[in-house]
Amino acid sequence: MPGVDIVIPDMSYLIKNKHKIKGVVITHGHEDHIGAVGYLLKEINTPVYGAKLTLGLLESKLNEMGLLTTAKLNIIDSSTKISIGCFKLEFIPVNHSIPDTYAVAIISPVGIILHTADFKIDFNPVNEKVTDLNRFSELGSRNVLLMMADSTNATKEGHSMSEKAVGDSLDNLFRKALSRIIVASFASNIHRIQQVLNLSEKYRKKVCIFGYSMRNNIKKSIELGYIQVKKGVIIEDFEIKNYKSKDMVFIVTGSQGETNSALSKVAFKKHPKISIEKNDLVIISASVIPGNEKFLYRVINELFKNGANVIYQTLNEVHASGHAYRQELRLLLTLVRPKYYIPVHGEFMHMESNAMLAMEMGMNENNIFLLENGDIMNVYSNRIAVEDRINVGASFIDGSGVGELGDDVLKERVILAQDGILNVSVVLDKSERTVKAEPVIIAKGFMYEKESDDIIRKIRIMLNEDIEKYTKTSMSISELQNSIKKRLRTYLYQETKRNPVVLPVIMEV
Ligand SMILES: [Zn+2]
Ligand SMILES: [Zn+2]
Incomplete structure (x- = not known):
């Protein structure tokens, strides 16, 4: 998609049905959940509900789009009960790879609909509590009509790794490091960043942060109380020269090998402030998103060529997924015992795997539904069924500010590029x-x-x-x-x- 910077869902159906929309509920602050909200609010300025961190991250985006003063943002937490239209909503805290993630229980006139959000069950989380299993079981006793559950890791047997275990692996690496440590991670992985800061304090190292989104998110998280760090641990780039190499830690963007990220610039000697020195230890504390392998491996190769040692996921347990594995899904199904089940979030193959798991657990095949984008599921008190379809697709946004691009502009660009x-x-x-x-x-x-x-x-x-x-x-x-x-x-x-x-x-x- 040449020249396209952002792809968002086509919202024409929502715009056509503007009068029916009472609000938007956001489960957490990841890009795939908040990235398009601003574009929606531009068309439909409906109230938005989300946790403190979620709305904090959203605010920066709305501010850039000039929508912050008009947006109607409402903070929720585990004790919030709100009414939107004929629905009552409750929020259940869950573990995920960003703090402040909530599952949503929608108490509708025909029954309870539970959306798990992106979730995992981490028995040793960092800076937060374990997914609130009591609340899920309590909802189960109130009869859940329909549950929609995260399928991202439904193909993986067992239980996802704990964030704490990642901390132990990182501790080992910090203890043995000969010189500087460079940690690349997602800017939204606040727990991971907290662990890197904790270890830096423990080993008396100073931390300098590079990359726009990383600096922004850490600043925001400290402000809102999601990251705790002693004064003086984080330093500015002009202070680096005052410290020995082995006392320095850099937290950078670029865990996916993105061309303009801090890590990529360091690898290709284009960073204005840092370059690789012998014995540097680079830790890529993230999993590579399918499709990004080529970009990341190019960066890793270059780092090795420049004399660094690079640790990435396949070599070491330096990353834990934020999504439930099969054992966690089984636990949730056991607690909630929904009548109907819709696997969500993931490719079709992951949702299929999630559906099979529910069947293995004794759920009736006829009560499990695999949906595709655009299917309209109607929910009644005694049955649920796909009874309609709408056209869905993507809208392409050109970052230069000209706004939305038509399909034909994109086709033209592809022809220009190819022919x-x-x-x-x-x-x-x-x-x-x-x-x-x-x-x-x-x-x-x-x-x-x-x-x-x-x-x-x-x-x-x-x-x-x-x-x-x-x-x-x-x-x-x-x-x-x-x-x-x-x-x-x-x-x-x-x-x-x-x-x-x-x-x-x-x-x-
Ligand atoms: Zn997420
Ligand atoms: Zn997600």
Whole structure:
């Protein structure tokens, strides 16, 4: 998707049904949950409900979009009970890879609908309590009509690793480090950042933070009380020179190998403040999101070449997933005992796996539903069923601020990128119907150097033929333009097996 910076869901169905929307409830502050909220509020300024950290992170985004003063933000926590339309909502704290994540129980007129949010059950969490299993079991005793549960890790047997165990692995690495330590992680992984800060305090190291989102999130989290750190542990970049290498820790963005991130710049010697020194230890404390492997491995290779030692997930337990494994899903199903079950969050294969698990646990196959985006599930007191469908898709946002791009703009960009462009300019004398100057031909991105001379010569001949026709007949300018376009496209396809954009520009003087 050339030139597209953000892909968000197509919201036309919501906009069409604006009058029915009473509010937006956000379970946690991850990008895949808050990233598009601003674009929705721009169209429908409905109340938003979320926990303190979730709304804190959202506020920065709304501020950048100029929506902060008009947005109606409402903070919720585990004791909040609110009514939205005919629904009553309760929030149950769960563990995840960001603090302040809540499952949502929707008490509807036909029964209780429970959405687990992204969750895991961490018996040794950092800075928070274990997923509130009592509340889930209490909801179970009130009869849950429908549960929708996170499927991300439904293919993985066993129990997800505890955040505390990651801390132990990191402690080992910190203890043995010979020189500087560079930790790359998701900027939203507040628990992980807290552990790195704790270890830095423990081993009397100073911490410097690089990367826009990392600095922003840490600042916000300290402000809101989600990160605790002693004064003087975090230092600014100009103070680094006052400390020995083995006393320095850097927390950076770039755990996915993103080109403009701090870690990537360090690896490719483009960072203005730090470069790799011998014996540096780089810890990539994140899992690589499928599709990003190539980018991350390029960065890892470069770090090794520069003399660093790099620790990543496959080598060491330096990351724990934020999503429940199969044992955790079984535990939740046992506590809640819903009548109907819809696996959510994950690829179709993960949801399928989650559905199989529920069946293995004795749930009736007819009570489990696998949905696709766009399916409308109607919920009644005695049955649930997909009874309608809407069109869904994606909207493409160009970061330069021009706003939403149509499908055709994107298609054009793909053609330009893959097949190139041919531009021919012709200057004609309008009154005398003659050529004022030799046509200019510019070809970009579809020919080899050595074949281009022949092709350009042939294009010139064809152009002259068309122009001659124009000078000798009553052909109009637009007819001339169309003829040039058509003939050149056919010819170029024959010669190059490509379909470049052909752009004839005819100027009349
Ligand atoms: Zn999440
Ligand atoms: Zn998510």
